[in-house]
Amino acid sequence: MTDFLRRKLIQAAGSAAALGPFAIGSVSAQQKGDIVIAASQPITGIFAFAGTAMNNGLNDFVLWKNANGGVAGRKLRYVSEDSGFKLDQGVAIFKKLMASEKPSFFYGDSTQWAKAVAQDAVAAGTIMTSSTSLASSMADPTGMPQHFVPGPIYGSMHEILMEYIAKTWSKSDKPKIAYVYADTEFGRDGIPAGKARAEKLGLPIVTEIVTKQAGIDVAPEVAKLRRARPDIVIFQGYILAPMPEFVRQMREAGLQSQVMGTAWGLDKPAYDALGAMGESLAGVSPYRYGHETDSTMINAMRDFGAKNRPDMKNISPFYISSWLSGMVFAEVADRCIKANKPLTLPNMKAALESMKEWDSGGIFGTLVDLSKHQAPVGRIYRYEPKTKTMEPASSWLKV
Incomplete structure (x- = not known):
């Protein structure tokens, strides 16, 4: 944590203690009326497919929660604007809505956004943030005290993946693993943790291939894979392309490697896309999938969508992730209100860190510990061609 952030957090804590239940000004305003959740969402632009789902998920959670009594008798209110996945626009939305709406919680569109608003958020002393990002740097109770990750960070997912591989492959003939990842923060994140866990488990990483995010000639990279002949190829940092082209050329080159990934991939x-090629994609998912029926909360999403979003044929993980963030926001607010504490950052951070056996309604298949500002659990899923869905291939794993 920078000296600036540390000073501001201490000042906020001191102010909250001094004001207590008789706080005035912005803190007083938070203790009555609606609890505001604001958001900067990429509803247009290159990530509109995800941003629309995230905006719908958080909006729908607020409507669902209010229909089920709200938070300690108070209503939630959701306000959002379109960032277009542009950092300057997202930061401007944060400043605008902070001034006009006085939110207690704010949801953003990226790792860069969360970092860019961090100093202002901590200085305000009245806001908690989250975002779609699962970046390792975002789960930092000291350096990013105002922020939480709605799931496991990428490092945790790669550790879970290595543990699964070690347990399910022959111990006498350990599989050779290749990493293929984009030269972006999204792509690089989690790789060091995965490599460290692989070394600990005696799993050989035989090659690493780093590519541009887009516009890639994969042929030279597939040639490297052909020389290394991995049993497993793990992709990180891609949502679709260039994975299908990689896999097509791998098969043409005679490679039968299992293709694996994480989260958004x-x-x-x-x-x-890979199923249409006859491939069985597998990997670590932070959450149950939207078609599964053994989660009361995902069932609630599906019921809400059937009544209010009949055109939504698939509940995407982006929708689930933002709905989940809304659940955490609501739980933090509920714990503060029931303890008769104002919604200040020190109080909200303490409430978040008290969530050590939190029930997500089955979004995670086990009780989760959010005290480190992430939920370090995940499950291996594998594509099932008969149903054309991702189905469980393991129990829920913790690291």
């Missing part, structure tokens, strides 16, 4: 566009 296991969404419907990826498993549909």
Whole structure:
């Protein structure tokens, strides 16, 4: 944590203690009326397919929660604007809505956004943030005290993946693993943790291939894979392309490697595209999928969508992730209100860190510990060609 952030957090804590239940000004305003959740969402632009789902998920959670009594008798109110996945626009939305709406919670569109607003968020002392990002740097109770990750960070997912591989492959003939990842923060994140866990488990990483995010000639990279002949190829940092072209050329080169990934790389566009090629994509998902029926909360999403979004044929992980963030926001607010504490950052951070056995309604298949500002659990899923869905291939794993 920078000296600036540390000073501001201490000042906020001191102010909250001094004001207590008789706080005035912005803190007083938070103790009555609606609890505001604001958002900067990429509803247009290159990530509109995800941003629309995230905006719908958080909006729908607020409507569902209010229909089920709200938070300690108070209503939630959701306000959002379109960032277009542009950092300057997202930061401007944060400043605008902070001034006009006085939110207690704010949801953003990226790792960069969360970092860019961090100093202002901590200085305000009245806001908690989250975002779609699962970046390792976002789960930092000291350096990013105002922020939480709605799931496991990428490092945790790669560790879970290595543990699964070690347990399910022959111990006498350990599989050779290749990493293929984009030269972006999204792509690089989690790889060091995965490599460290692989070394600990005696799993050989035989090659690493780093590519541009787009516009890639994969032929030279497939040649490297052919020389290394891995049993497993793990992709990171892609949502779809260039995975299908990689796999097509790998098969043409005689490679039968199992294709694996994490989180957003296991969404419907990826498993549909690879499934159409006869491939069985597998990997670590932070959440149950939208078609599963053994989660009361995902069932609630599906019921809400059937009544209010009849055109929504698939509940995407982006929708689930933002709905889940809304659940955490609501739980933090509920714990503060029931303890008769104002919604200040120190109080909200303490409430979040008290969530050590939190029930997500089955979005995670086990009680989760959010005290480290992430939920380090995940499950291996594998594509099932008969149903054209991702189905469980393991129990829920923790690291």
